Amino acid sequence: DLPAPSNISAWWNFGSLLSLCLAMQITTGLFLAMHYTADTTLAFASITHICRDVQYGWLIRNMHANGASVFFICLYLHIARGLYYGSYALKETWNIGIILLLLVMATSFVGYVLP
Secondary structure: OOOOOOOOOHHHHHHHHHHHHHHHHHHHHHHHHHHOOOOOOOHHHHHHHHHHOOOOHHHHHHHHHHHHHHHHHHHHHHHHHHHHOOHHHOHHHHHHHHHHHHHHHHHHHHHHHOO
């Protein structure tokens, strides 16, 4: 027998997928930020520039947009696993997870609305 919890299953992969999605979001976000202009008169022109003139800019933009959706799907499935296995009984761990969830929501809101 392996020295692992008895309730380990495929649901445990979503925590690792979260870190992979987060790394992809940070990487693609940095590459997009190198070419993005936040000025209201030039914002759409900079997106057009990224998609047309930057090498693989269209791919970076699509990976960033779709990576956010995959990130939240993995996040919600990770929370669902915790609810299913009763991890809310571990108060300190659960509260830290709730704080991290609120921070992720606030960060994604700021990253989506403010630019």
